[in-house]
Amino acid sequence: MTGKLSTYLAVAALSLHSAAIAYAQTAETMLISNDTPELALDFATGSQTAKAQLVTVTGSYVEGVVEASGAPVDVILTATDGTKRRVLQDVVTRGVFRFVAEADTYDIELVSPEGTGTARVTLLRNLPPEEQLPPAEPNVAKDPVSPTLQALLAKGINDASLSAFWDQRLRDGTPLIEADPQKDPDMRLVTFLWRGATHNARLIGAPADDHVWMQKLAESDIWFASFRVRADLRMSYQIAPDIPSIPGSQREKRIALLSTLQADPLNKVPFIPTAQDRFEQQSYLALPNAPVQPSFEQTQSNLPLREQRFESAILGNQRRVWFYTPQEFTPRDPNNVLLIVFDGARYINRAQTPQVLHNLQRDGRLPAVPTVFVDSLDPETRWQELACNAEFGDAIASELLPIAQQYFGLSPTPDRTVVAGSSLGGLSSACIALNHSEDIGAFVSMSGSYWYAPEDYETKGEVYTSQLAKERSPTSIKAFLSAGTYETSRFADEFGILEGSEHLASTLQQLGHPDVTYQTYEGGHDYAIWRGALADGLLALFGNRVSK
Numbered sequence: 001m002t003g004k005l006s007t008y009l010a011v012a013a014l015s016l017h018s019a020a021i022a023y024a025q026t027a028e029t030m031l032i033s034n035d036t037p038e039l040a041l042d043f044a045t046g047s048q049t050a051k052a053q054l055v056t057v058t059g060s061y062v063e064g065v066v067e068a069s070g071a072p073v074d075v076i077l078t079a080t081d082g083t084k085r086r087v088l089q090d091v092v093t094r095g096v097f098r099f100v101a102e103a104d105t106y107d108i109e110l111v112s113p114e115g116t117g118t119a120r121v122t123l124l125r126n127l128p129p130e131e132q133l134p135p136a137e138p139n140v141a142k143d144p145v146s147p148t149l150q151a152l153l154a155k156g157i158n159d160a161s162l163s164a165f166w167d168q169r170l171r172d173g174t175p176l177i178e179a180d181p182q183k184d185p186d187m188r189l190v191t192f193l194w195r196g197a198t199h200n201a202r203l204i205g206a207p208a209d210d211h212v213w214m215q216k217l218a219e220s221d222i223w224f225a226s227f228r229v230r231a232d233l234r235m236s237y238q239i240a241p242d243i244p245s246i247p248g249s250q251r252e253k254r255i256a257l258l259s260t261l262q263a264d265p266l267n268k269v270p271f272i273p274t275a276q277d278r279f280e281q282q283s284y285l286a287l288p289n290a291p292v293q294p295s296f297e298q299t300q301s302n303l304p305l306r307e308q309r310f311e312s313a314i315l316g317n318q319r320r321v322w323f324y325t326p327q328e329f330t331p332r333d334p335n336n337v338l339l340i341v342f343d344g345a346r347y348i349n350r351a352q353t354p355q356v357l358h359n360l361q362r363d364g365r366l367p368a369v370p371t372v373f374v375d376s377l378d379p380e381t382r383w384q385e386l387a388c389n390a391e392f393g394d395a396i397a398s399e400l401l402p403i404a405q406q407y408f409g410l411s412p413t414p415d416r417t418v419v420a421g422s423s424l425g426g427l428s429s430a431c432i433a434l435n436h437s438e439d440i441g442a443f444v445s446m447s448g449s450y451w452y453a454p455e456d457y458e459t460k461g462e463v464y465t466s467q468l469a470k471e472r473s474p475t476s477i478k479a480f481l482s483a484g485t486y487e488t489s490r491f492a493d494e495f496g497i498l499e500g501s502e503h504l505a506s507t508l509q510q511l512g513h514p515d516v517t518y519q520t521y522e523g524g525h526d527y528a529i530w531r532g533a534l535a536d537g538l539l540a541l542f543g544n545r546v547s548k
Helices: 145-156 161-172 250-259 344-349 353-362 380-384 390-408 424-433 462-473 498-511 525-540
Strands: 038-042 050-053 061-069 073-079 084-091 094-100 104-111 118-127 178-181 187-195 203-204 213-217 222-230 233-239 284-285 303-313 317-324 336-340 373-374 419-424 442-446 476-482 518-520
Touching: 038 442, 050 118, 061 073, 061 084, 073 094, 084 094, 084 161, 094 250, 104 118, 104 178, 145 161, 145 178, 145 222, 187 203, 187 233, 203 498, 222 380, 233 419, 317 344, 317 353, 317 390, 336 390, 344 353, 344 373, 344 419, 344 424, 344 525, 373 390, 380 390, 380 424, 390 424, 419 525, 424 442, 424 476, 442 525, 462 498, 476 498, 476 525, 518 525
Parallel strands: 336 373, 336 419, 419 442, 442 476, 476 518
Antiparallel strands: 038 118, 050 104, 061 094, 061 118, 073 084, 073 104, 178 187, 187 222, 203 233, 213 222, 233 284, 303 317, 317 373
């Protein structure tokens, strides 16, 4: 670990607080530094919280890892002035924090709701400003396509005009939405804005096939990125201002944007209901023609979700799973649909899937859909398991599926059993259904990672799962595949998510599977789309016909 600082994490002795929760105490101060970069914390029985202190220098790039064992932990980083900076929720095995220090000292609070287990904090980087690379010169633009920005330039940029511009944005919200310059009624000009960055700003989730660097408007405090888009665009996004330039690989430099990535402060529609801070929060945009998302309502009900531990002998690990039992659920009803969803915590919190399923059943559009939400542990394990991993598929089909059937009191019914997921979860859903169609007869794949192929896969012009479908050729399979219009490959000779999804859908249809649907959405790789696409997929495969 580089750095000239004598950096340390000191575990402070804790006492009981007003709620009489017993805190962990340490006999002596424990230090974390270049020589001893790790700190182990033990949540003894009855203890729920342990604190440490991180000493840095304002402007430093800080990166660290928290590893949990035995029970999930929440990680809260707080500046000494009391301002909450970062929250990592539900670190089951491994969580990473990155930030640019706005103070010289931070408290790190580890909270174990179960009061058991251990955690280890490892400080990877604490890079002061003088050891960072010089930032590039700002990308200045004097010819914006936005009529509003053009008018501001024509009027003249000064304190008064800038104040009036930002006051209007505060009233109207962002991004700035204008009529199409080419006068197409089905198009819009959307301009994303950031105020006051010094060196750079980057838009994450842009209506493009990659992150987009924003431009500075002449000699102003306005950073912007404009896009001509269809009027049915739906998306969520964040902006990373003043990304630090750090030594390291291209990936390390790119991922440094996570240290400043946050919601747009002038956007009036936050996307994640459970977000704990502006860095976890995302901003939302839906243009006038964006398709209605079936039975989605921005409300939360106390729906029955039960958390359990699923231990897999095949995988040699254990994880949390959540069981959702619909209201008015009768196990013997032949119309029931058993659903298994990957990246389960995100579909519960971001996509609000239990609420959507409840609403669809309430509206008579779907039968009861008892659901198992499957946890993903950590990014490394997620990649290993969801990348068409045969052992993971066996664990789902032969271990988890029987548990779910027993829990809900369901008899095995392959054609009413469906797996669903997005990104790698979409890829895994397709692979599991194709390899285990005798148990799981349907899948919903949203933005599936069909660029994937095993290292020894050499067939050109094919996606791996399309070849798998031909080899397996299940007698009957139901599928709904979807992708965003911006999920194209950046490389001319490769399949992207959009191309791969369409190719797999076409292959299944050519193989004679009539219940295969493919749909595109104006947008990108985004839970803002997936929360509606999952409902669309279930309706396409199992929906009730409701008379109007």
